[in-house]
Amino acid sequence: MSLEETLAIELTVNGERVESTVPVRQHLVDFLRTELGLTGSHIGCEHGICGACSVRVDGAVVRGCLMLAVQADGAEVVTIEGLTDSGEIADLQEMFVERNALQCGYCTPGMLITAAELFDIGLPASRENIREFLSGNFCRCTGYHAIVDAVEATLKQRLSR
Amino acid sequence: MKAPRFHYVRPESLDATLGLLAEYGEDARILAGGQSLMPTLNMRLSQPKVLIDINRIEALKGIAVHDGMVRIGALARHVEVMNSPIVAEALPLIAEAMPHVAHVAVRNRGTFGGSIALADPSAEMPACILALGASVVVDGVRGRRTIAADDFFIGLYETAREPDELLVEVLLPPQKPGHVSVFMELSRRHGDFAIAGIACHARVAGGVINDARLAYFGSEAKPVLGTRTMAILNGKAWPTASNEVVNAALDEDLDPIGNTFGSPATKLHLQKVLTRRVLDAAVQRARAP
Incomplete structure (x- = not known):
């Protein structure tokens, strides 16, 4: 077996410039968690089913486990830490607490980052649209109802402002 | 689980990619x-x-009419x-x-x-390009080839x-006037792989179906055209063709593979149910476009 192959990358993570040398086979979430200490993005299934690793790359939510760190070279990455610091979804995060939309919290960063894209797109705030949009994110605690409640309530609150 | 070791290359041009493919072939x-x-x-x-x-190769990007x-x-x-105005206008199927197709993060x-190159038997896009009679263009150091979708999907x-x-x-080919498209699938959860599904494209006038192309997916080893069913439907008003005749044709056309989502018999039944729903919708859409 050959030696671990590495490559130098440069990217922006939560607004900060990052330079690193990474194993070419390392996926983006492992890089964010182990190299940068950004443990808000969770690792669940590591094959693109659960959505716990969702991160924003160049403005779009993607599976962090289905993208190599080397592919993020030159990209702008935003994790739940960056999204929280910017205050972009502070209202949604408060609503998650208010509506009991999380229990163990494992799926929550992925849910929030996916819901943030739903807000950006500006789909009509029907429960059906919300369920469809979040259908790629698993939650094993809540039964989803409270999550849909929180997203719907936040959308309505934003529209009434 | 972590990926095994591999050698990673990121060519910037199509020619460089084709050169690498010629060099490594099945190892790549x-x-x-x-x-x-x-x-x-x-x-x-x-x-x-x-x-x-291949993500940095500009020549492989874009959607255009040519x-x-x-x-x-x-x-x-x-x-x-999904968001392309060209696709919305010319390719309603x-x-x-x-x-x-999957979920938002995967579609991004x-x-x-x-999706076409992988040819997953449950995937939507292979069935769609088969129903539309599209062509797949492949390139290599030995030259460029255009392959009809009918000949592109060979097996699992x-x-x-x-x-x-x-x-x-x-x-x-853009959809012509007088034609309708219908897409339906059954899956456990929205965005999951289909248990059974049909991509349909046909010319429908006055309830009469012509040039029907019914591409079945999710049940077979590859997307397949229901050729006998299509022959039975062509030139006839739907739903005059009896269920028995269409079902008998589907028995001949399809040979479903069972999996955890359904036995071969279940999948065959679901494709029969979907066939009727798809044809009903096609006739309805032709009346009220």
Whole structure:
């Protein structure tokens, strides 16, 4: 077996410039968690089913486990830490607490980052649209109802402002 | 689970990619959106020696109309196809099917060409291009070839693309006036792989169906045209053809493979139910477009 192959990358993570040398086979979430200490993005299934690793790359939510760190070279990455610091979804995060939309919290960063894209797109705030949009994110605690409640309530609150 | 070791290359041009494919052939895998390849790497179901990342090749991107055909570049992401005004206008079948392709995060990254090249038997896009009679363009150092969708899908994850060739684009004929498209699938959860599904394109006037193309997916080893069913339907008013006749034709056309989502008998039954729903919808859409 050959030696671990590495490559130098440069990217922006939560607004900060990052330079690193990474194993070419390392996926983006492992890089964010182990190299940068950004443990808000969770690792669940590591094959693109659960959505716990969702991160924003160049403005779009993607599976962090289905993208190599080397592919993020030159990209702008935003994790739940960056999204929280910017205050972009502070209202949604408060609503998650208010509506009991999380229990163990494992799926929550992925849910929030996916819901943030739903807000950006500006789909009509029907429960059906919300369920469809979040259908790629698993939650094993809540039964989803409270999550849909929180997203719907936040959308309505934003529209009434 | 972590991906095994591989050699990673990121060519900047099509020529460089074709050169790498000629050099490594079956030892190489093309990394496009990675939404199917990355899981197989992480689960170590695939251990390529070389991973060729084509994401920076501009020539493979974009959606455009050229010489009366819609050209979808291999690297067009599902989300770009879904939001494309060209697709909405000229390819209503693709537009209707795209929201069924996986989930938002996967559509943001997954590519149209990757879905066609992988030829997953449950995937939506292979069935759509088959129903539309599209062509697949592959390129290699030995030259460029255009392959009819009818000849492209050979078997389970098996296509007419050779190991030293790259799928570069798909050419699709825009829907003509008087034609209708219908896409339907059954899945456990929205966005999951289909248990049974049909992509349909036909000319319908006064309830009479002509030139019907029914591409079945989710139940077979590859997307297949229901050729006997299509022959029975053509030139006749729907729903005059009796259920028994259509069902008998489907018994001949289809040979479902069972999996955890259904036995062969269940899948055959579901395809029969979907066939009636699809044809009902086709006639209805032709009346009230």
